[in-house]
Amino acid sequence: MSALSSFKQYFSEASLSSIYQDSVSLSPATGIDNLTHKNFWPILHRQISITSRKALNGKYEFTKYKLKLISKGRGKSPREISIPTIRDRLALKALCKFLFDNYKEDLAFELPQPMVARALKIIESNTYTGFIKLDVENFYPSINHTELTKSLRRKTRSARIIGLIQKAISTPTVSEPSETGKNNTKGIPQGLSISNVLAAIYLSGIDKKYNSKENLSYFRYVDDVFILCQYDEIQEISNSISKDFKKLGLTVHPPQLNGSKSVYGRITEPFDYLGYHFHNSRVSAREGSIRKLKESLVSIFSAYKYSKNKSINFLQWRLNLRITGCVFKNKGKGWLFFFAEINDETLLHNLDRYVLHLISRFNLPLTPKKFVRTFFELKHHRYSNNYIPNFDNFTIPQMSSVLTEYFGKNIDNLHPEQIKHEFERRINKQAKELLTDIQDFHYSG
Numbered sequence: 460m461s462a463l464s465s466f467k468q469y470f471s472e473a474s475l476s477s478i479y480q481d482s483v484s485l486s487p488a489t490g491i492d493n494l495t496h497k498n499f500w501p502i503l504h505r506q507i508s509i510t511s512r513k514a515l516n517g518k519y520e521f522t523k524y525k526l527k528l529i530s531k532g533r534g535k536s537p538r539e540i541s542i543p544t545i546r547d548r549l550a551l552k553a554l555c556k557f558l559f560d561n562y563k564e565d566l567a568f569e570l571p572q573p574m575v576a577r578a579l580k581i582i583e584s585n586t587y588t589g590f591i592k593l594d595v596e597n598f599y600p601s602i603n604h605t606e607l608t609k610s611l612r613r614k615t616r617s618a619r620i621i622g623l624i625q626k627a628i629s630t631p632t633v634s635e636p637s638e639t640g641k642n643n644t645k646g647i648p649q650g651l652s653i654s655n656v657l658a659a660i661y662l663s664g665i666d667k668k669y670n671s672k673e674n675l676s677y678f679r680y681v682d683d684v685f686i687l688c689q690y691d692e693i694q695e696i697s698n699s700i701s702k703d704f705k706k707l708g709l710t711v712h713p714p715q716l717n718g719s720k721s722v723y724g725r726i727t728e729p730f731d732y733l734g735y736h737f738h739n740s741r742v743s744a745r746e747g748s749i750r751k752l753k754e755s756l757v758s759i760f761s762a763y764k765y766s767k768n769k770s771i772n773f774l775q776w777r778l779n780l781r782i783t784g785c786v787f788k789n790k791g792k793g794w795l796f797f798f799a800e801i802n803d804e805t806l807l808h809n810l811d812r813y814v815l816h817l818i819s820r821f822n823l824p825l826t827p828k829k830f831v832r833t834f835f836e837l838k839h840h841r842y843s844n845n846y847i848p849n850f851d852n853f854t855i856p857q858m859s860s861v862l863t864e865y866f867g868k869n870i871d872n873l874h875p876e877q878i879k880h881e882f883e884r885r886i887n888k889q890a891k892e893l894l895t896d897i898q899d900f901h902y903s904g
Contacts, residue, residue, distance in 0.1 A: 490544030589690030598682035
């Protein structure tokens with residue numbers, strides 16, 4: 460199928476309707492127009508028709524994105540997130556699916572878990588003596604639009620497709636509806652469904668070059684590059700890859716022996732990558748990742764303590780969900796799903812003891828699930844156990860039970876499709892909360 464035929468398929472009214480129901484309708488976020496799904500539903504079919512027609516004839520225009528700031532910690536500038544309107548989110552999701560489908564052969568998309576497993580296997584083989592960890596400075600805001608367009612045109616020459624992508628990345632992000640906002644001439648807004656795939660297309664040439672080299676093992680996750688090589692070749696490899704990034708208008712922090720951004724060292728020395736902590740054959744979670752998880756556990760108890768309508772059932776349900784994670788929309792969500800490649804059993808026992816400490820501290824009658832048991836189930840029965848909830852398999856009666864028992868929702872007058880929507884909307888929110896512990900790694904599940 461040609462790129463244009465694929466584009467037409469994804470932007471057909473039937474496809475857009477399916478995309479809205481499956482993903483867009485679950486997000487409560489509102490764009491700069493403050494239009495909610497409740498207000499969008501009555502005009503849904505008309506908006507789908509408009510989106511399809513204008514995207515296919517090259518006349519679709521994006522509304523300015525709403526700015527949201529996310530703290531990256533004390534002393535650091537916040538991450539700027541762009542939030543589209545509901546209609547734009549629909550168009551962007553369709554565009555994202557098109558990009559994945561048409562550029563998948565050129566992309567080196569790999570989730571952190573298999574990357575870490577592959578890296579550990581290579582480390583244990585004693586093939587290399589050194590490592591390089593490179594961080595790209597100000598990655599998304601530095602992406603050059605002209606260079607990105609060149610990369611996109613390797614697969615499609617369609618002016619309407621390229622034009623829609625260019626409009627999506629040049630649309631300004633503002634704090635208030637009245638702000639004029641200048642069009643972006645550089646960078647990709649963060650937070651859009653197309654952001655990661657466009658970044659991957661932008662770096663596909665570098666990925667191919669270094670994945671094909673026989674004297675090193677190359678890993679990249681978003682803007683974090685990790686290389687295993689011989690210690691005496693570190694300088695040469697670092698200089699080479701820095702030059703390649705510079706050609707694309709990107710700056711790599713110079714690697715230092717004890718650097719905070721980019722670092723190099725001997726493979727026998729401890730180092731961190733993607734939130735994991737490596738030390739010889741031991742793989743654990745980085746201290747900051749453990750701290751974030753503990754803070755999120757405390758927040759669950761604090762929310763209960765200060766809530767007006769205290770529900771011990773909801774508290775235990777939320778606590779268990781934070782411990783086990785879940786499967787939702789065919790994806791594993793949660794801390795242990797992300798850190799599934801650790802082999803530090805002591806950490807898991809310590810986390811279980813920490814949960815018991817919190818229960819004692821808040822003096823509550825809870826019997827929580829266990830991190831140790833969850834890890835075992837993930838390793839041996841990942842998608843075939845009853846310990847970790849798989850919300851994709853829930854029946855309407857099970858959905859109804861969750862809505863009434865834990866969320867206090869009256870479902871007497873709801874038909875099955877409404878029950879399913881209410882259930883998925885609430886689970887989607889809980890699943891997003893599970894990812895706050897690992898958001899620094901751009902993980903989208």
